[in-house]
Amino acid sequence: MQELRDKYIQAIGSAADEAALEELRVQAVGKKGEISLKMRELGRMTPEERQTAGPALNALKDEINSALAAKKTALADAALDERLQAEWLDVTLPGRDRRVGSIHPVSQVWEECTAIFADMGFAVAEGPQVEDDWYNFDALNIPGHHPARAEMDTFYMHRAAGDDRPPHVLRTHTSPVQIRAMQAQGAPIRVIAPGRVYRADYDQTHTPMFHQVEGLAIDRDISMANLKWVLEEFFSAYFGTKVKTRFRASHFPFTEPSAEVDIQCSWEGGTVKVGEGDDWLEVLGSGIVHPKVLEAAGVDPSQWQGFAFGMGIDRIAMLKYGIPDLRAFFDSDLRWLRHYGFSALQVPTLRGGI
Numbered sequence: 561m562q563e564l565r566d567k568y569i570q571a572i573g574s575a576a577d578e579a580a581l582e583e584l585r586v587q588a589v590g591k592k593g594e595i596s597l598k599m600r601e602l603g604r605m606t607p608e609e610r611q612t613a614g615p616a617l618n619a620l621k622d623e624i625n626s627a628l629a630a631k632k633t634a635l636a637d638a639a640l641d642e643r644l645q646a647e648w649l650d651v652t653l654p655g656r657d658r659r660v661g662s663i664h665p666v667s668q669v670w671e672e673c674t675a676i677f678a679d680m681g682f683a684v685a686e687g688p689q690v691e692d693d694w695y696n697f698d699a700l701n702i703p704g705h706h707p708a709r710a711e712m713d714t715f716y717m718h719r720a721a722g723d724d725r726p727p728h729v730l731r732t733h734t735s736p737v738q739i740r741a742m743q744a745q746g747a748p749i750r751v752i753a754p755g756r757v758y759r760a761d762y763d764q765t766h767t768p769m770f771h772q773v774e775g776l777a778i779d780r781d782i783s784m785a786n787l788k789w790v791l792e793e794f795f796s797a798y799f800g801t802k803v804k805t806r807f808r809a810s811h812f813p814f815t816e817p818s819a820e821v822d823i824q825c826s827w828e829g830g831t832v833k834v835g836e837g838d839d840w841l842e843v844l845g846s847g848i849v850h851p852k853v854l855e856a857a858g859v860d861p862s863q864w865q866g867f868a869f870g871m872g873i874d875r876i877a878m879l880k881y882g883i884p885d886l887r888a889f890f891d892s893d894l895r896w897l898r899h900y901g902f903s904a905l906q907v908p909t910l911r912g913g914i
């Protein structure tokens with residue numbers, strides 16, 4: 561009996577899991593278990609023998625049952641401990657960062673330029689990015705031999721053999737949009753043409769696609785003085801401070817006279833501030849629309865005249881937000897833009913906060 565006891569108590573103590581424990585229970589105290597068999601033997605014993613063996617067997621059965629119960633609890637506790645260890649969770653960890661989108665700075669500046677010129681009475685025109693070369697070049701008085709027309713600077717569309725349509729190009733400026741606007745509505749006209757333009761040029765300061773806003777004002781007696789006022793008004797609104805401009809004589813095939821326009825700025829410690837100081841920064845090209853260009857667009861140059869200008873949106877965006885590197889505009893990692901203070905869904909408003 562003592563042997564039987566020691567065997568089961570020891571086996572229960574070292575049972576690995578509930579299944580092993582259940583097997584021991586069946587073996588020891590199950591209907592056909594060793595203890596039950598021994599109990600059946602009681603009937604064949606003398607009353608004296610039975611008197612000691614009976615209570616001893618009952619006590620052994622009780623002891624084994626309690627050992628089984630205790631071990632079962634111990635195993636359950638161990639299993640729970642193990643789960644608590646494995647499924648441990650630090651609820652004090654910071655939450656997951658939410659990816660927040662933001663309107664691209666170039667889009668913001670595009671919208672802002674549009675809003676400022678709209679306030680001055682300019683309509684907004686858009687047109688195709690794939691142009692035939694008459695709209696992109698000939699109408700603008702850019703002759704066939706002009707370097708800008710060379711394959712180097714311009715992306716020419718592939719033409720299948722037998723296609724006899726005029727050559728098509730990715731527009732190199734948004735001027736063709738303004739040619740189309742003049743053809744469609746004639747003079748007088750005040751229009752701006754913001755959009756994507758393309759040149760086969762790629763280095764630290766040039767990307768093959770960039771953004772331009774061109775402007776055009778044609779009426780009976782529009783002059784360079786009107787141009788200067790419009791541009792100073794524009795830059796002052798855009799930079800939020802009074803900005804002077806300086807005109808330098810220049811040359812474009814599509815304007816005569818032509819001027820490059822600088823804005824007033826200061827250079828301090830490698831950063832540029834617009835609207836103060838006595839340095840100058842070139843920001844756009846402009847002039848009085850060439851009579852040949854008016855004629856090509858169906859506007860009578862003996863009756864009408866006006867100014868045109870073109871500036872780079874990417875460039876004035878970099879100036880306003882202090883972005884030194886064009887790569888910022890082409891990097892899809894928003895942390896780069898966030899560094900410059902662009903917040904989610906920040907949209908430009910018209911002056912006066914409409």
Ligand code: 2NL
Nearest residue numbers: 735738739814845846868869870871
């Ligand atoms: C530059 C130069 C310029 C124009 C663009 C223009 C458009 C028409 C007629 C005449 Cl429809 N001119 N646009 C005029 C002068 C300069 O851009 O360097 N832009 C960044």
